Amino acid sequence: xxxxxxxxxxxxxxxxxxxxxxxxxxxxxxxxxxxxxxxxxxxxxxxxxxxxxxxxxxxxxxxxxxxxxxxxxxxxxxxxxxxxxxxxxxxxxxxxxxxxxxxxxxxxxxxxxxxxxxxxxxxxxxxxxxxxxxxxxxxxxxxxxxx
Numbered sequence: 001x002x003x004x005x006x007x008x009x010x011x012x013x014x015x016x017x018x019x020x021x022x023x024x025x026x027x028x029x030x031x032x033x034x035x036x037x038x039x040x041x042x043x044x045x046x047x048x049x050x051x052x053x054x055x056x057x058x059x060x061x062x063x064x065x066x067x068x069x070x071x072x073x074x075x076x077x078x079x080x081x082x083x084x085x086x087x088x089x090x091x092x093x094x095x096x097x098x099x100x101x102x103x104x105x106x107x108x109x110x111x112x113x114x115x116x117x118x119x120x121x122x123x124x125x126x127x128x129x130x131x132x133x134x135x136x137x138x139x140x141x142x143x144x145x146x147x
Contacts, residue, residue: 058141061134065126072145080122081115085147104139 050056062072069079076082090099090106093113097105106113110122126135 052140054137054140055144057134058137058139061130061138062141065130066138069122081118083142083145086145087143088147100139100143103142104135107135107138 050059062070066083071078071082071084073084074082076084086103087099090102093102102113108127110124111120114120123129130138
């Protein structure tokens with residue numbers, strides 16, 4: 001009787017640890033998936049040489065704050081839509097709104113400008129985390145991304 005009670009306790013102990021191990025593996029896989037989805041494994045594309053200092057600053061701000069979710073080449077999708085050709089498309093997205101205004105408002109109020117087929121995942125705090133100069137420079141940089 002004692003031996004069967006001990007083996008039952010051992011089985012319960014093993015099941016408990018197995019559940020913990022499975023949980024750890026699942027969490028690690030989710031973390032890896034998130035890292036990959038947010039650009040951890042994304043290929044880098046060759047970039048054009050930027051000579052305008054405002055565009056260069058915008059490109060730097062973009063790399064630091066946006067490139068983990070948005071590509072600037074072709075049909076590459078990381079998390080959010082590719083911004084390749086955004087300067088051309090932005091002018092036709094909202095009637096009466098020019099491309100520059102559309103891009104700026106898309107950054108400041110992304111929930112109002114969710115691209116069809118994508119979820120509303122973009123951070124909403126860029127108006128407070130970026131300086132006015134950084135915001136302006138990233139908009140200028142994005143305006144160079146024509147089709």
